[in-house]
Amino acid sequence: MASLDTGTGKFAPVFDKDGVRLTVDDSVATVTLTNPDKRNAQSPALWRALAAAGQSLPGSVRVVVLRAEGLSFSAGLDRQAFTPEGFDGEPSFIDLARGSDDVLDDTIAEYQEAFTWWRRSDIVTVAAVQGHAIGAGFQLALACDLRIAAEDVQFSMRETSLGLVPDLTGTHPLVSLVGYARALEICVTGRYVHADEAARIGLANLVVPADQLDAATRDLTEALIAAPRDAVIETKALLQGVSTRSYEEQRAAERAAQGRRLRDLAGLGD
Known part of the structure; x- marks a missing residue:
């Protein structure tokens, strides 16, 4: 758990490196992209920092909030990656x-x-997504279970327009959320998906004015930690498995999960 910084009254970061800061307040962790001057453009160093943040989570954490400083969530891959020089040391x-x-x-x-x-x-x-979420930025937002978007959000998958493909795990959740045909159209055209459409097609769970993004995220976080942790874990696993199970297999998975919950509530769990 992060320690309280008595000078600021805020929680000192567990991790703060290469444009990524992790802070932990009991059951809630916050991962913040911290390079607003470059619109939180991404690089291999930032990706390693994000992976390290995940590995650094204490076991007490139940909810992780991903946010970004500045006007943009993330403008995508830093174009320096495509220069002959690349990044220093990469x-x-x-x-x-x-x-x-x-x-x-x-x-x-x-x-x-x-x-x-x-x-x-x-x-x-x-x-919690504001402003531009382009390419790798869009895929990072898609990596999360839920998305709250500010009214100024602009999602765009630009990889195909650049002769590439979305390869940072974004294709699976995008198709799951909006369907194959719409996902194909979004990726191939590279167009912007604005807030109203994002809410309508399921990319955003909630859209709020930009000045209410932090408050709305706090409200959702509090709601997410209200239910017992083990029940949330079992429910998430059930929902995640739907796409790979038949109807009958899902029924069986529900029965097994409920059996575990009933035994636990009765004090008969392992």
């Missing part, structure tokens, strides 16, 4: 393309780790 994307298939695959898999832990069954994750 292979450029051009160098990666010239390498072996195994190295390229392993490197992309490492980058994806920043986007995968948000759907762990033992936590619920909420992205």
Whole structure:
């Protein structure tokens, strides 16, 4: 758990590196993107920091809030990645393309780790999104279970327009949320999805004025931690498994989960 910084009255960060800050207040953790001057553009260093933040969560955490400083959530991948020089101490994307298939695959898999832990069954994750959420920024918002969007939000999947594909785990949740046809159209055109459409098609659970984003996120967080933790974990796992189970298999999964909950409530659990 983060310690209280008596100088500021706020919780000191557990982790603060490469544009990512993690703070923990009992059962709620907050991961903040902290490079507003570059509209929170993303890089391999930031992805490693996001992965490290996930690994640093104390066991007490039930809800993780993802937010960003400044006017934009994240403008996507820093274009420096496509220059011959790349980032200091990092292979450029051009160098990666010239390498072996195994190295390229392993490197992309490492980058994806920043986007995968948000759907762990033992936590619920909420992205508070304002301004631009483009490319990798859009995929980072999609990595979370829930999204609250400010009225000025602009989601866009630009990878295909640049000759690439969305490869940071965003395709699965996008199709799950909006359906194949709309997901294809959003990705291939690279157009902006604004707040009203995001709410209508299921990308955003809630849309609020920008000056109410923090308050709305706090309200949702408080609601999410009101139910008993084990019941939330079981419910999330049930819902996550729907797409891979038949109707009868889902019925069986519900029965097994409810049996565990009843035994636990009766004091008969393991």
